[in-house]
Amino acid sequence: MRVLNIGSLNLDYVYAVDHIILPGETEATGEMHIYLGGKGINQSMALAKAGVEVYHGGMIGADGQPFLDACMEYGVNAKHIQIIEEKTGHTIIQVDRNAQNSILLYGGANQCLTEAFVDQVLADFSAGDILLLQNEVNLLPYIVDKAYEKGMQIALNPSPYNEKLDAVDMSKITIFLVNEVEGGQIAGTSDPQAILKTMLEKYPHARIVLTLGKDGAVYGDAHETHFQPIFPVKAVDTTAAGDTFTGYFLAGLSEGMSIPDTLRMSAKASSIAVTRPGAVPSIPLRSEVMEALRNS
Ligand code: RIB
Numbered sequence: 461m462r463v464l465n466i467g468s469l470n471l472d473y474v475y476a477v478d479h480i481i482l483p484g485e486t487e488a489t490g491e492m493h494i495y496l497g498g499k500g501i502n503q504s505m506a507l508a509k510a511g512v513e514v515y516h517g518g519m520i521g522a523d524g525q526p527f528l529d530a531c532m533e534y535g536v537n538a539k540h541i542q543i544i545e546e547k548t549g550h551t552i553i554q555v556d557r558n559a560q561n562s563i564l565l566y567g568g569a570n571q572c573l574t575e576a577f578v579d580q581v582l583a584d585f586s587a588g589d590i591l592l593l594q595n596e597v598n599l600l601p602y603i604v605d606k607a608y609e610k611g612m613q614i615a616l617n618p619s620p621y622n623e624k625l626d627a628v629d630m631s632k633i634t635i636f637l638v639n640e641v642e643g644g645q646i647a648g649t650s651d652p653q654a655i656l657k658t659m660l661e662k663y664p665h666a667r668i669v670l671t672l673g674k675d676g677a678v679y680g681d682a683h684e685t686h687f688q689p690i691f692p693v694k695a696v697d698t699t700a701a702g703d704t705f706t707g708y709f710l711a712g713l714s715e716g717m718s719i720p721d722t723l724r725m726s727a728k729a730s731s732i733a734v735t736r737p738g739a740v741p742s743i744p745l746r747s748e749v750m751e752a753l754r755n756s
Pocket of ligand 1: 470472497502551563565699700702
């Protein structure tokens with residue numbers, strides 16, 4: 461099964477800080493790194509590293525060549541990544557001594573998708589293929605409608621959650637991958653069990669993955685629910701942990717793995733990602749994940 465991911469590509473400017481800066485405060489840091497990131501390409505990389513045939517659709521500027529090199533290195537098909545006359549999206553990320561982050565996002569080229577571009581990308585895909593989306597590119601409502609017309613399965617990670625998602629017809633989503641905050645926004649409640657119940661009432665045909673940070677993850681659909689605890693580790697940077705989970709979860713699903721096995725593999729993959737700095741470089745290969753699972 462093929463996966464098309466139409467999503468963001470960001471250059472992440474990551475600064476190590478003692479604590480996340482408060483309003484009006486100045487804090488000096490001697491440590492800065494530029495990593496490849498963006499929820500979209502992070503999830504494509506996780507899929508590719510998990511062994512899935514994945515195509516990434518998106519836009520970058522002339523400064524985005526490192527993304528094309530990384531796609532080549534890890535096996536993400538980049539034929540639908542277009543270079544345009546705009547700056548590549550970027551972020552300013554603070555990572556504090558407890559590995560917590562705070563992210564300022566500049567959309568840049570990620571916000572320049574056109575309907576003609578989307579039509580051209582979707583023309584290569586058909587019923588049964590999976591479309592994966594996050595909320596860091598423009599035109600989500602259009603992309604969802606067009607992919608639905610084609611009979612694609614649509615997986616949505618509505619992150620970061622904002623009012624633009626109100627225009628998306630959520631009844632067309634097949635798989636929701638949400639954290640507590642995003643699930644709470646969709647369901648209108650903050651209790652995890654109530655989020656799952658309300659989302660399944662609203663979207664009875666959907667599969668829902670709800671990640672709960674240190675409290676693990678829950679899966680629910682019309683027939684089954686499963687819980688997966690985290691694998692405790694000493695985290696250095698939590699950036700892309702959720703993206704790693706999402707990519708590995710879809711990988712397991714696309715291979716027909718059982719949900720409990722898929723959840724376990726995804727939790728292990730993201731537990732490895734948080735022990736490494738950066739987004740794309742922190743995502744483990746499938747072989748590493750499987751070996752770590754054997755040893756746990
Ligand atoms: O999910 C992590 C990602 O969010 C980072 O790589 C950053 O680019 C932001 O989009």
